[in-house]
Amino acid sequence: MTNFSEQQKQLKIQKGIRQAEDKLVEAIHTALNNTSSYGQLEESQFRNLVRVADTTESVEVIKNFLLYQVGKDKKWGRGENSLALTIIKDMEDKIKNIAREIKRESDADELNPIWIELIRRYLGYGARYLVYKNKGEV
Template sequence: MTEQLDPQKQLQVKKGIDQAEDDLVTWIQNALDQTKYGDLEESQFRNLVRVSDTTESAEVIKNFIRYQVGRDKKWGRGKESLAEKIIEDIDGSIKKNAQIIAECCQTDFKPIWLEMIRRYLGYGARHLKYKRDGAA
């Protein structure tokens, strides 16, 4: 988080994000379990995680997802695709929760939103690994 918060606010923000983690895990697992996509490799998903770690922009993350959709069908296409579900979660549930945390802590929501997106995508990489290599 780029904004300098006093230690008390930092703790409140961290607590708020930590309390939302179960939701983040559930949302990305549902996205991976209930959408259509091709033979998406763990490395391709990790590239998305890397993009999220190197930007301060949710729009850059969504742009990268759309770019991947344009390159091949591994992310799925159309309304029921993994790509669209991830973008929907970023703009919907994740953003809404980040705004609630920011309001409670009286701080900017954007750094909170980005941290939540990063965690969501990180949990997605783990779940995809499980689906590809661990699930029977």
């Protein structure tokens, strides 16, 4: 494969990711708007999740961190309707499906780098929205 075709592939991947941003924002807004699914979640706790996502290439590590948070306290919620499990479901379903579509359309070799980038953006948008939910919402 030539360097040019690899660049073309990367451009298609980035374009697909940018085009999926509205879906990511909508998904995390939906999760965070269901305030009955979690407790008094602080921005710093959500930012810790973002940091974990930024420092790994593993979706399983991100899920493991979320489950650890659920075990620590009730701020991430409890049970199947918890915010933590909603985020995991979004990662496994909505975000993974978007990643598969981008992979297919770009003819990318691997799914995981696309999937991880989408998850990072989803969580980043969530961190911002949580600040609004906690401090800016009237």
